[in-house]
Amino acid sequence: MLVLTEEIGQPVIDAEGHALGPLRELTVDAQDARASVVRIGVRRGRGELRWFPWGDVVSFERTGVLLGPGATATSDGAAVGQPPPNELWLNRDVLDAQILDAGGARIERVGDLVLIRVDHELRVVAVQFGAAPVLRRLGLRRLASRFASVSVQWHELHLVSGRGLATQLAAAPEHLDLLTHAQLASLIAQLSTDRASTVLGAVGAGRAADALRLAHPDVSSRVVHALPGPFDSEVLAAMPADDAVATLRRVSPSRRMELLDRLAPGRADELRELLSAEPGTARGLMTTEYRTAAVGTPGETLRTLLTSPPASAAGLSTLFVLDQNGRPLGAVDALDLLNDANPQPRPLPVLQADTPLNAVIRLFATHDLRNAPVVDREGRMLGVVAIDDILDELVAERLPGRSRYPHLLSRHRRNTGTGSAPGPGAGTGAEEGTEPTAAGGAAGRRGGRP
Amino acid sequence: MGATRGRRLRLAALLTVVGPGLLAGLSDDDPAGITTYSVLGAKFGYQMLWVLLVSTIALVIFHDLGLRMGVVTGQGLTGLVRQRYGVRIGAFATGALVVANVGTTCAEFAGIAAGFELFGVSRYVSVPCAAVAVSLLVIKGSFRRVQHVLLALSAVFVTYVVAGLLAHPDWAAAARGIAPTMPLTRDAIALATATLGTTLAPWGLSFIQSYAVDKKLTLEDLRYSRLDVVTGSALTGIIGFFVVVACAATLHATGHTINDAADAADALRPLAGSLAADLFALGLIGAAFLAASILPLSTAYSVSEVLGRPAAVNDAPRDALLFYGTFTAVTVLGAGLVLVPGAPLIAILVLTQVLNAALLLPLLVLMVGVARDHALMGSHRAGSAAFAVYAVTIALIALCVAALAYLSVG
Known part of the structure; x- marks a missing residue:
């Protein structure tokens, strides 16, 4: 096993025994999952880097790098030209750059790279971070040995700063698919706005919407504000209505108009309608995406409706039964199916459109609700407030920063065993068998959604 | 109607980006700064007002660069230095910043102590109270709350403008002071260098960059952020101007x-x-309090950045132990040193100023190196015209330091 910082600087010698200068750079193809070194860069003093293909290297030892007879430098001093843009420079782009430690959902800085020899290849297997590699590079080996070295496998590496991010995104955007929605949300919250916008562009509108719906509305609004059109409105269209509204409320009025104008007319009107409501009221919190059934629908049909996949993006677990005038009479929850194959609607407390947030919270607490219909003066159903909409409001006050995510993430990791580095709260084995909250798909949606 | 609306929109956009430039600029008018300006006015009257103008221009140039580097790379200064120059230089720069910042924090708390003692309040009351207030603000507060309190605190600088006006200065003489003339004595050069050094401080440079990152400003915001930097720097200069004028009209005129x-x-x-x-x-008290909040914050940003740990005022303390730990340690050390009976305060303050001055030049060179790096700055890399401006400014500061060193030895 070799580490990059101990290889950089060792002399490179050609077949005739001429010293070409110290080794300065190694490159790997960003698309290559095995991360084999493809090129080495040599530079004497302050001159230009001279590049040699890995095939020219005869021996790569701690004492020096020996090149084969074919590797005599050409007239311009290099055997090959500049590396193409899809190559990552390990010293410049990776060492000391910022990465996402997906396990701990934090941004870290690369302390060193671990390389191994496989046959005649040199492969990067992991990057190390934390105090140990830094202290070792500062020459404090004894102190360094007191700290455990933390590492991320190369294939799980997410570079998030500088050229590394751009190169990795350009070469293998599907790489980001390994992240859960919550991990993506946490990454977005920590990155600078422009970088966050680049990352979301790479994952596509659907996943971007899933990440932003989990993110704090302050985060989602600042990122949506920076997204390029028409991608910005595609993301908004894919977000649940209530999260889209929470986001739109926080962007500037001119940007809000621009975003709404780009949406499909029906969707735009729906969001405008929700936006016109007072923010701290039931109507300001509600979503208009819910499922209904007419009064008198037989239990058998209710069951079929509930178990059929929802038409819209919002994951729906509750069916509201309305009378002829559109007034809610009761609701059937997916859970009701467990007790009764043909469940009857049970009455639910309703919220007036102008009920203030505090009264909404009280009602939910008293009746142990997961969602409640919102009605107008005539009692007609307007929308649904779900428990997560209320939590969003409460959490906005209490946990403004990244604190939102670790809970989601550590829970997810306990269940799936993913995550590469041990972090606080990981691997306790508790809550075995719980549905992974943060995972994608309809099954992983927040339980409180109607 | 349309024009008013456009103006209102622009104002709204400006208000959302305000902060880094104003806070980093105004915190440079800390007790050490006010002292330097006071001495400048008391000793040389209006003659050396032009030095303030030069310092303000240098402040605009480098605070603008720091902010741009933060926005473009999404990283703080020490982190970028580590990525560009390696872990040794990164660690060395951060170590020097930490030592200098602890000393400067100590100077700020000494300013709080001295200010309150003028009103008859013991330092054993004022300093611990100030330290607790600063810590509670940053540890408990969200980014938005912290920024609001600090900006509100900046309003205290109006007192210098009023004090300057009350001193009935000779405006004609003040206007003549803009012309660059100075006696070529050791005292004059030392004061000119001190003025440059106290206005353009190393911790201010690292603060503005990290704060812009924490504020999550975007490239689109840069246009307005530049206005924030220019306003902050100009206000720093204007306040300095009124301090010099107040002292020139009174203390210099009577030979104090x-x-x-x-x-x-x-x-x-x-x-x-x-x-x-x-x-x-x-x-003086307000200025010291502002700087005493910003210095530990700047240090916490620098230490977290170089190790790549999260550095955000919005994070809960248990998510960002290094950030808040550094913040608390610097505050406690700075405030504690002021309260230790018999601590060599004067020596600490003088050594801190020397360290800040010694650190400034290499830090500026590192900054320009990063700004020129294509891999880090991409298309926002500093071009040759900008590079020339940075080089001339750095050369000017180096000239002052060299002249001072020559006169001190000779």
């Missing part, structure tokens, strides 16, 4: 000599009236 800002406030009493003196002292 002073050693620090508290002296100046005391000496103003018989000359400009007790209102002017009280305002001057009040300004």
